[in-house]
Amino acid sequence: MADYSFLLNNYPETVTKDQFYRICHISKKTAKYYLDNGFIPCISSKKKTRRYKIRTQDIVSFLENRDANPSKYYLPKHFDNPFLPGEQRQHKKMPRNGRYQDCYKLKRLAEVKDYQRYLGQQFAEYPDMMTAQQLRQITGHSIAVILSWCKDEKVKHIYHRSTYLIQKKSAIDYLYERELQN
Numbered sequence: 504m505a506d507y508s509f510l511l512n513n514y515p516e517t518v519t520k521d522q523f524y525r526i527c528h529i530s531k532k533t534a535k536y537y538l539d540n541g542f543i544p545c546i547s548s549k550k551k552t553r554r555y556k557i558r559t560q561d562i563v564s565f566l567e568n569r570d571a572n573p574s575k576y577y578l579p580k581h582f583d584n585p586f587l588p589g590e591q592r593q594h595k596k597m598p599r600n601g602r603y604q605d606c607y608k609l610k611r612l613a614e615v616k617d618y619q620r621y622l623g624q625q626f627a628e629y630p631d632m633m634t635a636q637q638l639r640q641i642t643g644h645s646i647a648v649i650l651s652w653c654k655d656e657k658v659k660h661i662y663h664r665s666t667y668l669i670q671k672k673s674a675i676d677y678l679y680e681r682e683l684q685n
Contacts, residue, residue, distance in 0.1 A: 507563045520555045612682040622675045632668040
């Protein structure tokens with residue numbers, strides 16, 4: 504077990520988060536996690552900068568306790584914690600399930616007799632000028648595809664305050680024409 508008493512002589516009585524993460528050899532994000540979750544006693548001023556005041560004695564106690572009980576200071580798996588065993592620390596891709604839960608997929612032309620009336624019914628509750636997000640909810644297409652429709656001028660739209668507003672009638676006409684071509 505290491506002796507951290509030399510820190511009391513080298514640092515002032517209270518230190519900031521910046522000094523804390525350098526003393527402990529951890530990342531800024533890990534230091535903030537420890538401070539916000541009460542692993543180390545500190546005074547928080549709730550300001551954006553120079554928010555935390557940490558006693559050097561508390562840092563020494565933290566380092567000694569961390570050496571004695573490393574499992575107590577394991578971070579959630581999304582943190583890159585050097586104290587986690589290697590098999591837990593490796594990044595694993597999360598499954599993409601549930602990403603399009605709020606999307607509705609329109610039926611195809613072969614599934615509906617009067618396709619244009621069907622599209623009108625699906626779009627009935629939406630405003631005349633729709634955002635790309637609203638169009639995504641109805642059609643199930645990604646926002647990138649919908650924005651490419653706007654950029655290729657396949658649908659009538661307005662670019663207002665960094666948002667594409669798409670005309671509902673134009674979107675219905677484009678979807679109908681596209682189904683006829685297939």
